[in-house]
Amino acid sequence: MVTKLVIRGGKPLYGKIRVSGSKNAVLPIIAACLLPNSACTLEDVPDLADVHIICRVLETLGAGITWLNSSTLIIEPPEKPRTEAPYEFVRKMRASFLVMGPLLARTGIASISLPGGCAIGSRPVDLHLKGFNMLGARIEHGYGSVLAEAGVNGLQGEKIYLDFPSVGATENIMMAAVMAKGQTIIENAAEEPEVVDLANFINAMGGKIKGAGTKVIRINGVKELHGVTHSVIPDRIEAGTYMVAAAITGGDIIVENVILDHLKPVAAKLKEMGVQVQELENAVRVTASEQYHAVDIKTMPYPGFPTDMQPQMMALMTVAKGTGIITETVFENRFMHVSELKRMGARIKVEGRMAVTEGPARLTGAYVKATDLRAGAAVVLAGLSSRGETVVGKVEHIMRGYEKLTEKLKSVGADIEYRD
Numbered sequence: 218m219v220t221k222l223v224i225r226g227g228k229p230l231y232g233k234i235r236v237s238g239s240k241n242a243v244l245p246i247i248a249a250c251l252l253p254n255s256a257c258t259l260e261d262v263p264d265l266a267d268v269h270i271i272c273r274v275l276e277t278l279g280a281g282i283t284w285l286n287s288s289t290l291i292i293e294p295p296e297k298p299r300t301e302a303p304y305e306f307v308r309k310m311r312a313s314f315l316v317m318g319p320l321l322a323r324t325g326i327a328s329i330s331l332p333g334g335c336a337i338g339s340r341p342v343d344l345h346l347k348g349f350n351m352l353g354a355r356i357e358h359g360y361g362s363v364l365a366e367a368g369v370n371g372l373q374g375e376k377i378y379l380d381f382p383s384v385g386a387t388e389n390i391m392m393a394a395v396m397a398k399g400q401t402i403i404e405n406a407a408e409e410p411e412v413v414d415l416a417n418f419i420n421a422m423g424g425k426i427k428g429a430g431t432k433v434i435r436i437n438g439v440k441e442l443h444g445v446t447h448s449v450i451p452d453r454i455e456a457g458t459y460m461v462a463a464a465i466t467g468g469d470i471i472v473e474n475v476i477l478d479h480l481k482p483v484a485a486k487l488k489e490m491g492v493q494v495q496e497l498e499n500a501v502r503v504t505a506s507e508q509y510h511a512v513d514i515k516t517m518p519y520p521g522f523p524t525d526m527q528p529q530m531m532a533l534m535t536v537a538k539g540t541g542i543i544t545e546t547v548f549e550n551r552f553m554h555v556s557e558l559k560r561m562g563a564r565i566k567v568e569g570r571m572a573v574t575e576g577p578a579r580l581t582g583a584y585v586k587a588t589d590l591r592a593g594a595a596v597v598l599a600g601l602s603s604r605g606e607t608v609v610g611k612v613e614h615i616m617r618g619y620e621k622l623t624e625k626l627k628s629v630g631a632d633i634e635y636r637d
């Protein structure tokens with residue numbers, strides 16, 4: 218079993234990398250495959266640990282899963298889904314909780330283990346449950362699980378205001394409401410591109426969702442949905458990570474299969490630091506400069522700067538000149554990478570939700586660990602630009618979100634490999 222990544226850094230990366238389909242778009246889309254009355258085909262599905270987990274969850278609920286090839290998936294919905302998603306899966310991946318909305322829509326009842334917190338925060342699901350409750354489901358907690366049950370009349374459309382534009386709550390409520398009676402309005406909804414991809418998928422199946430990508434989403438309930446073929450959007454966070462790889466190694470990479478519109482805040486901050494970012498057709502070229510300047514970054518819900526790119530940008534900031542302030546507003550504990558980057562020579566101080574970087578630091582290889590997915594990406598990026606050898610432990614976190622990471626990086630000249 219693979220347990221670590223070994224990187225011999227200091228090489229500028231040159232060439233082309235193709236970005237895979239989005240992890241965070243495909244997970245809710247796979248959950249939504251429980252909704253229609255016939256099979257769906259999903260294209261550009263990334264071959265990732267998280268994708269295999271959600272597929273196992275669907276199989277447990279009675280769905281049929283067939284891989285046509287490494288990126289095409291056929292999902293046959295169960296005629297009568299089972300209604301329980303056990304802890305075994307939810308423990309491994311919080312996004313398993315996204316089957317609750319579709320199960321409620323299909324069967325009127327769902328029992329899912331409560332996902333605990335994780336390395337980046339406590340991550341409650343209160344907003345998901347509040348939404349289900351407003352649609353008429355009774356919510357009961359017990360034995361580490363949550364049971365949601367619609368009354369005899371099924372779910373009823375309602376106006377739901379989210380206290381925070383939660384991505385998962387918006388998606389889960391949208392999926393629950395798609396076959397409810399009447400109209401559901403989600404106010405202060407998440408505007409992330411992954412929410413839009415899910416809405417497009419559901420609409421192609423016959424759903425009636427308007428406004429996805431804005432703060433107000435209107436869903437008119439329909440009686441049933443039918444299977445379709447859908448191509449998943451490119452992964453904006455994977456793209457952003459490779460953009461930083463070009464910059465931090467002093468290289469020049471064309472990142473292909475990119476919707477640059479989804480990466481506006483990342484591209485803007487890279488340019489502000491002095492990185493050259495050139496838009497191409499469905500691609501972006503990122504060319505390094507001699508010296509970068511530190512900037513201030515504040516993570517926000519979309520279209521703000523994505524929290525999922527914060528650790529990678531912090532890695533780049535450590536080699537930039539001057540003082541930069543990174544403020545994390547989305548998750549309360551997303552600075553686990555700081556101590557790992559410091560082991561590599563970075564100068565960073567954390568004060569509450571702010572991290573202050575001082576640079577430029579000359580990074581050196583070290584033994585570090587991937588404390589979570591994007592923290593792992595940050596230490597890989599730092600390792601690629603460091604002198605000497607970096608060994609990254611706990612790579613299972615990285616494998617959750619980066620398809621063919623070593624192959625892609627090797628193809629642009631990196632010296633990197635997974636090891637047992």
Ligand SMILES: CC(=O)N[C@H]1[C@@H](OP(=O)(O)OP(=O)(O)OC[C@H]2O[C@@H](n3ccc(=O)[nH]c3=O)[C@H](O)[C@@H]2O)O[C@H](CO)[C@@H](O)[C@@H]1O
Nearest residue numbers: 241312340341342343344345383384385386524525547548
């Ligand atoms: C699989 C997936 O798509 N994951 C993404 C999704 O996670 P996820 O959907 O879990 O993120 P949310 O937008 O829900 O969470 C944002 C904040 O809201 C809080 N919250 C959320 C729900 C709730 O019921 N109550 C509550 O308080 C969370 O604790 C967190 O502090 O969006 C995050 C924010 O862009 C990304 O970092 C994750 O990569």
Ligand SMILES: C=C(OP(=O)(O)O)C(=O)O
Nearest residue numbers: 241311312525590591618
């Ligand atoms: C935090 C992330 O994912 P998840 O919500 O699945 O933990 C991420 O993709 O960076």
